[in-house]
Amino acid sequence: MPQYRFGCDSCGSDVLVWCMREERTLPRDCGTCGKPMRQLAPSRIHLNCDRLDFVTADITGVPVRIQTKAQLNKLCEANGVRRVSSDEVGQNKRKSIEDIARASGVGDLKSDCERTAQALGVPLTLPTDPAEWKKVVKRTIELLTAGA
Numbered sequence: 001m002p003q004y005r006f007g008c009d010s011c012g013s014d015v016l017v018w019c020m021r022e023e024r025t026l027p028r029d030c031g032t033c034g035k036p037m038r039q040l041a042p043s044r045i046h047l048n049c050d051r052l053d054f055v056t057a058d059i060t061g062v063p064v065r066i067q068t069k070a071q072l073n074k075l076c077e078a079n080g081v082r083r084v085s086s087d088e089v090g091q092n093k094r095k096s097i098e099d100i101a102r103a104s105g106v107g108d109l110k111s112d113c114e115r116t117a118q119a120l121g122v123p124l125t126l127p128t129d130p131a132e133w134k135k136v137v138k139r140t141i142e143l144l145t146a147g148a
């Protein structure tokens with residue numbers, strides 16, 4: 001059911017009302033002064049209006065009635081919820097692999113190898129001599145699997 005906004009020209013009050021599309025033309029009296037109200041342009045709903053009226057479970061996990069933008073912002077902030085516009089919803093917010101690696105403190109493969117070799121006390125580059133090569137590989141495997 002859509003929400004329509006009705007205003008009173010006599011006292012200036014306005015209200016948001018959930019009603020069927022067909023019901024929005026029915027006569028509606030002002031709750032403040034009793035004079036007939038008229039429907040306001042929908043575009044005004046989002047302008048200079050702190051008043052909202054909806055129920056959402058998206059912020060806290062339990063249904064909460066939201067009546068002002070200030071309340072909504074406060075509740076979002078308190079629960080670590082960031083509100084996004086419909087434009088942002090479609091955007092890909094995924095981080096790049098480099099960003100994730102940087103954030104997690106994991107280096108690239110080369111620096112990981114360097115660090116591991118240094119920690120194990122084995123040379124980073126393997127010797128060209130086949131016998132030496134075998135020794136270093138054997139030792140590296142032993143060191144890497146020692147705790148396993």
Ligand SMILES: [Zn+2]
Nearest residue numbers: 008011030033
């Ligand atoms: Zn009124």
